[in-house]
Amino acid sequence: MNNYTNEFDNGFVINTSFVEDEVPKVEKTDPKKELVEWLSIIASALIIVVILFGFVFRVAVISGDSMKNTLFGGDVVVITNLNYTPQEGDIVVVSRNAENSPESMREENGPIIKRVIATEFQEVNIDFETGVVYVDNTPLNEPYISTPTVDQYDVQFPVTVPEGCIFVLGDNRSVSLDSRSGRIGEGGMIDTRYVLGHAVYRVFPFNRMGGLDKK
Numbered sequence: 218m219n220n221y222t223n224e225f226d227n228g229f230v231i232n233t234s235f236v237e238d239e240v241p242k243v244e245k246t247d248p249k250k251e252l253v254e255w256l257s258i259i260a261s262a263l264i265i266v267v268i269l270f271g272f273v274f275r276v277a278v279i280s281g282d283s284m285k286n287t288l289f290g291g292d293v294v295v296i297t298n299l300n301y302t303p304q305e306g307d308i309v310v311v312s313r314n315a316e317n318s319p320e321s322m323r324e325e326n327g328p329i330i331k332r333v334i335a336t337e338f339q340e341v342n343i344d345f346e347t348g349v350v351y352v353d354n355t356p357l358n359e360p361y362i363s364t365p366t367v368d369q370y371d372v373q374f375p376v377t378v379p380e381g382c383i384f385v386l387g388d389n390r391s392v393s394l395d396s397r398s399g400r401i402g403e404g405g406m407i408d409t410r411y412v413l414g415h416a417v418y419r420v421f422p423f424n425r426m427g428g429l430d431k432k
Contacts, residue, residue, distance in 0.1 A: 275414055277310050277330065283387035283394070284308070284330055286363045287429070293421035294330075294429065296414030303383050303409060305352070307333045308416040308429055311385065311407050328413060331385035331395050332361070335378050342375035343397075350386070351375075364391040370398040372405040382406040 279292040287308070288294065296310050303309055310330050335341045335352045342351040348365025350357045368391060378384050385407055387393025396405035416429050 276420070277328070277414075277416065279330060280327075282392055283389050284332070285389040287332075287361050287388045288330065288416075288419070291422075292419055292425075294416045295418040295420055296416045298412070298414040301412075301415050303333045303336060303412055303415070305333055305336060309333055309383075309385065310413045310416060311402075312411045312413055329394075329401070330416060331387050331393070333383050334386050334396070335384040337378050337380045337382055339384075340375050340377045341384050341396075343369070345369045348390075361388050363389045366390045366397075368397070370394075372397050372399055376405070379403075379406055381409055383409060383412070 275296050275298075277294050277296055279288045279290055279294065281290055308330060309332075310328050312328050334350060334357070340353055342354070343349070343366055344351070345367050348367045350359065350366050366386065376384070382402070384396045384405070385401075386395045386397070395401055396407065399405055402408060402411070418428050419426055
């Protein structure tokens with residue numbers, strides 16, 4: 218601390234005190250310690266990612282055109298099955314074999330991605346002349362479809378969705394194998410235990426990245 222006294226002609230005396238600036242000491246960093254800290258941060262982040270994508274989220278790659286124009290072949294989506302109950306309008310990934318084992322995952326038995334049209338106890342009817350789908354006698358507003366529902370397979374309508382099941386259709390109705398066919402699920406009905414997850418977000422391609430909201 219340095220003190221200075223300034224005396225002026227008018228008789229006033231002013232004492233001025235100030236503290237000289239000190240150059241701060243720079244502590245030397247330990248490169249090894251810094252590296253360990255960074256590796257710890259990266260490891261923690263990787264563990265979180267593994268937990269999230271192992272137990273909460275999965276990634277699915279779209280194959281085929283049955284969900285066009287909502288999803289296209291090669292699109293990559295994130296699906297989740299955490300406390301999930303299928304709802305009308307959701308896009309879901311469904312297993313087509315009970316074991317869901319690699320040996321059973323041949324192309325014809327691989328998972329499919331479709332849109333939930335109706336849930337348990339709801340009645341579904343389709344007018345194949347007009348292409349209009351009815352759920353509980355109410356026509357659906359389906360702005361997401363690329364082709365109307367004019368193709369009938371072997372399932373006879375109207376049908377009531379059994380307990381614990383869902384009724385699904387692809388958005389591209391002219392090429393989609395879905396609940397109109399007895400080859401899917403049990404007579405077209407999908408047991409919810411085989412729903413692998415709800416598709417919630419498209420991560421690729423980047424120019425169409427975004428949430429898969431109900432339309």
